[in-house]
Amino acid sequence: MPREYRVYYQDEEITTVTTQTAEGEYIVVDSKKWLDVQNSPSAWKVIDKKLEKKIIDRTNGKKKKKFTVKGHDTFPGWIIKKYQLYTALEYAIEEPEWFDPEKHSVVGYEDD
Numbered sequence: 001m002p003r004e005y006r007v008y009y010q011d012e013e014i015t016t017v018t019t020q021t022a023e024g025e026y027i028v029v030d031s032k033k034w035l036d037v038q039n040s041p042s043a044w045k046v047i048d049k050k051l052e053k054k055i056i057d058r059t060n061g062k063k064k065k066k067f068t069v070k071g072h073d074t075f076p077g078w079i080i081k082k083y084q085l086y087t088a089l090e091y092a093i094e095e096p097e098w099f100d101p102e103k104h105s106v107v108g109y110e111d112d
Helices: 031-039
Strands: 005-010 013-018 025-029 044-047 050-053 067-070 077-081 088-092 104-109
Touching: 005 031, 005 044, 013 031, 013 044, 025 031, 025 050, 088 104
Parallel strands: none
Antiparallel strands: 005 013, 005 025, 044 050, 067 104, 077 088, 077 104
């Protein structure tokens, strides 16, 4: 009897890659595809009982939004004390009355 190369899955995600019998839904693939899935199971998914490679955006950090200090009158954004980027005081849509451009800065993402 030929060996069955099984790929078990749940909700389209690969759970087990084996030649043994286990509980759950599975598909049978050839040995080459089985080795590919075994080497990188998170790169694959099962849709309609067919094995498909996931589409992964290779961003290399280029698509990340940058958290930057904006101009003192650029709202909405997080208000911080000057030079204390990670200690936000409050998020504001408009400039609050207590805001002092000498003591505070506005930070946010570039696309904000």
